[in-house]
Amino acid sequence: MRRLRALLLLPILFLSIAAANPVLVPDVSQRKIDIVYSFTGAELLMFGAILYPGGRIPTEKADIVVVLRGPTQPLIVREKQKLGGLIWVNAESARFLSAPGYYAIASSRPLDELVDERTAAIYELGVKNLQLSPASSEQPETRRRFENGLIDLFSKSKLYDEQPGSVEISNGVLYRARLAIPARVPVGNYVTETFLIKEGRILAVASKEVQIDKSGFERFVAESARQYPLLYGLVAVLLSLLLGWGAAMAFRRI
Amino acid sequence: MDIYLPIANMSVNALVVILLGGGVGILSGMFGVGGGFLTTPLLILYGIPPTVAAASATTQVTGASVSGVLAHWQRDGVDVRMGALLVLGGMFGALAGAGVFSLLESAGQMDTIIAIMYVVLLGGIGGLMARDAWAAISAKKSGQPRVARKRRHHPLVANLPMRWRFYASGLYVSPLAPLALGFGVGVLTVLLGVGGGFILVPAMIYGLGMATRVVVGTSLFQILFVTAITTLVHALTTQAVDIVLAGLLLIGSVVGAQLGTRLASRLPADWLRLGLAAIILSLSLWLALGLGWRPSEIYTVQAL
Numbered sequence: 232m233r234r235l236r237a238l239l240l241l242p243i244l245f246l247s248i249a250a251a252n253p254v255l256v257p258d259v260s261q262r263k264i265d266i267v268y269s270f271t272g273a274e275l276l277m278f279g280a281i282l283y284p285g286g287r288i289p290t291e292k293a294d295i296v297v298v299l300r301g302p303t304q305p306l307i308v309r310e311k312q313k314l315g316g317l318i319w320v321n322a323e324s325a326r327f328l329s330a331p332g333y334y335a336i337a338s339s340r341p342l343d344e345l346v347d348e349r350t351a352a353i354y355e356l357g358v359k360n361l362q363l364s365p366a367s368s369e370q371p372e373t374r375r376r377f378e379n380g381l382i383d384l385f386s387k388s389k390l391y392d393e394q395p396g397s398v399e400i401s402n403g404v405l406y407r408a409r410l411a412i413p414a415r416v417p418v419g420n421y422v423t424e425t426f427l428i429k430e431g432r433i434l435a436v437a438s439k440e441v442q443i444d445k446s447g448f449e450r451f452v453a454e455s456a457r458q459y460p461l462l463y464g465l466v467a468v469l470l471s472l473l474l475g476w477g478a479a480m481a482f483r484r485i
Numbered sequence: 486m487d488i489y490l491p492i493a494n495m496s497v498n499a500l501v502v503i504l505l506g507g508g509v510g511i512l513s514g515m516f517g518v519g520g521g522f523l524t525t526p527l528l529i530l531y532g533i534p535p536t537v538a539a540a541s542a543t544t545q546v547t548g549a550s551v552s553g554v555l556a557h558w559q560r561d562g563v564d565v566r567m568g569a570l571l572v573l574g575g576m577f578g579a580l581a582g583a584g585v586f587s588l589l590e591s592a593g594q595m596d597t598i599i600a601i602m603y604v605v606l607l608g609g610i611g612g613l614m615a616r617d618a619w620a621a622i623s624a625k626k627s628g629q630p631r632v633a634r635k636r637r638h639h640p641l642v643a644n645l646p647m648r649w650r651f652y653a654s655g656l657y658v659s660p661l662a663p664l665a666l667g668f669g670v671g672v673l674t675v676l677l678g679v680g681g682g683f684i685l686v687p688a689m690i691y692g693l694g695m696a697t698r699v700v701v702g703t704s705l706f707q708i709l710f711v712t713a714i715t716t717l718v719h720a721l722t723t724q725a726v727d728i729v730l731a732g733l734l735l736i737g738s739v740v741g742a743q744l745g746t747r748l749a750s751r752l753p754a755d756w757l758r759l760g761l762a763a764i765i766l767s768l769s770l771w772l773a774l775g776l777g778w779r780p781s782e783i784y785t786v787q788a789l
Contacts, residue, residue: 268729270489271496305789309593311780318601318776321593321785380784414489414496445491452491456724464720467544467728468713471735475551478739482552 253293254282255437257425264412265446272414275299275441277337277423278407288403293429294339295398295406296356299441301333301390302419305366308381325377326366332417334361334391337408339398345428354426354433358382358391389413418444492727493537499733501531506737510549513738514745515752516761519546519680519708522607524734526768535596537727539678540719544731546680547712549738550705557702564699567651568706570660571667571685575711578671582715583722586675593787597776599677604773606673610683611765618758625755655696662693667707674715680708683765 260276277297283289305328312322338345342357352360359382365374385391390413398408406425420442427435445453456463488499505527513520521542528538557563589595649660666688670681685704689695695703720726749757 266489268489269487271487307593307787307789309785309787311783311785313779318597319778319780320597324593326789377784381786384782384784384786415494417494449489449491452728456492456720456726456728460720460724461717463728464717464726467720467726467731468547468716470728470732471544471548471716472551472713474732474735475548475739476555478743479552479555482743 251284252434253284253427255425255427255435256280256282257297257423257437257439259423259439259441262441264441264443266418266444266449267447268449270414270449272416273412275410275412275423276407277410277425278405279425279437281404281406281427281435283404291429292400292403293427293434294345295400295408296336296338296342296345296426296428297398297406297408297410298356298424298426299333299335299410299412300331300422300424301417301443302421303329303331304417306330306381308377310377310380323373325369325374327378327381328364328366330363330381331361332390332419333412333421334358334385335394335410335412336392337394337397337410339396339400339406341395342393346431346433350431350433354436356426358386358393361391388415390415412443416443488729488733490533490537490727490730492725493533493730495532497531497533497730502730502733503737505531506545506734507741508737509734510738510741510743511745511748512741512761512764513549514742514747515749515757516745518682518686518761519549519712520738521546521674521679521681521712522603522677522683522765523768524738525678526603526772528730533730534725535599536590536723536725537730539599539676540716540723540725541727541730541734542678543674543680543712543719544716544726544728545734545738546678547709547716548735549742550680550682550709550712552739552742553705554702554709557705562699562702563706564651564695564703565706566649567656567663567695567699568703568710570663571670571703571707572710572714574664574667574669575671575674575707576667576714578668578673579675579711579715579718580671581668582672582675583718585672586723589676593785596785600772600776602673602677604769604776606677606684607765607769607772610687611762611769613687614758615762615766618755618762621755622759651695656693658693666692667711670707671711671715674711675718680712682708 257277257279264273281293305326307324307326309321309324311319314320336357342351346356351357355361363378363381382391389411392411398406400406420440423439423441425437426433444450486499487496489496509520509523512523524542524545525538528542529535589598647659648657650657670685673679673681673684682704685707686700689700689704690697716726
């Protein structure tokens with residue numbers, strides 16, 4: 232059955248290559264990134280090939296944009312204000328329903344040279360074009376202020392990152408880009424997207440999945456804390472009692 | 486050497502955390518306090534999320550107080566009856582504290598309230614200690630013996646009904662007083678990640694009027710049990726106890742505590758107390774300034 236479907240798909244693949252639009256064949260250096268005890272961040276190499284119809288590379292080079300996007304999460308952004316001229320406290324807040332926990336974009340040229348604002352907004356290209364789905368019904372300028380606050384905060388911790396000009400394209404067909412993943416990334420399923428862009432038009436899109444998960448001891452601890460909280464708490468108490476008692480005994484000898 | 490913390494979701498330098506635990510341990514050995522009041526703010530300063538910092542510091546205080554309890558127990562320095570009442574109060578305090586915790590968390594005022602509480606508590610306690618230590622030092626210098634404060638309990642405590650006898654403490658007071666004190670300290674343990682020794686000891690001496698011989702042992706007894714209960718409460722409610730972080734802190738602090746005890750016996754007690762008062766006061770001042778200064782980040786993000 233599967234082979235049959237593959238056979239049926241084959242002509243379609245050839246047809247699409249034969250058609251006017253080129254095809255992207257993307258890949259990543261790691262399908263699964265494990266967070267182990269020594270994890271201090273990772274680097275993901277995103278690479279692939281541009282297949283032009285008939286293998287003819289056009290004289291005008293196209294551009295490549297790669298995006299790595301983490302799982303989305305609902306979150307609340309709070310803004311500090313000075314209270315009574317004395318202390319800074321959280322005052323106003325705004326909720327966003329689908330802020331990605333990680334977003335990095337790399338391109339072969341600065342984004343504003345590649346696409347117009349409308350296209351960038353449709354494909355969510357660039358940190359400021361992320362669809363954060365604000366939940367509250369505030370004024371657009373208030374919403375914008377909180378969005379900027381959120382983006383600024385995430386950019387500082389390298390969870391949102393823009394790297395214009397960092398995609399290398401060799402011979403017009405092979406591309407590669409490195410994206411840095413900081414130690415604080417959320418775990419979950421990540422999606423990479425590769426865009427082939429020429430004269431402001433997106434010619435081809437391809438995506439690939441990457442999984443980031445805790446593994447080994449880190450996974451064991453995080454799961455125990457969630458699934459057996461009482462046992463986990465007891466072990467923590469026991470550990471502290473034993474270490475405290477052990478040190479007292481050890482030092483008594485000296 | 487970097488180590489990834491599975492609950493805090495970040496990587497830290499293990500050596501820095503061990504040294505931090507060690508430094509706090511030395512102080513706790515020297516002054517007989519758990520040191521949670523130093524660990525929590527320092528961890529937050531290092532970038533650990535406040536909830537994880539408070540929860541894991543609690544676990545560390547348990548370990549740091551074990552050897553003290555053992556030592557005081559062996560020389561009959563624990564009033565078990567008083568201690569049990571304090572623990573009972575502390576248990577309810579920890580549960581109430583957990584409720585307050587989640588309330589503040591959802592209102593987004595956790596960090597401000599914690600900072601204000603630290604400023605007030607540390608400022609007050611540090612001020613009292615500094616005055617006391619300075620009076621003792623100047624009395625010694627002038628050669629005049631200090632008039633010993635008459636040991637008696639606070640009128641508020643004396644007026645409570647239903648009195649019990651506490652033989653080890655040399656007291657005849659209502660059990661409601663230690664219950665209430667334990668409750669208050671239990672709330673603070675959950676909120677601030679402190680053992681509460683720096684509140685318990687003065688409250689036992691100046692509030693209850695307990696015999697000084699059993700004050701430190703009984704306070705450590707209460708701290709040991711209430712921090713252990715608080716770790717369980719945190720594990721069940723906030724799920725913010727990072728066992729790796731607590732372990733690293735413990736390795737440093739249990740060794741530091743032993744060193745501190747040894748150091749303390751070679752240094753003059755009054756100057757030591759003045760030193761601790763200076764540390765507490767400067768921490769309080771620094772936190773107070775932090776509240777008034779324009780923060781480097783106006784916005785904060787919290788996952789829902």
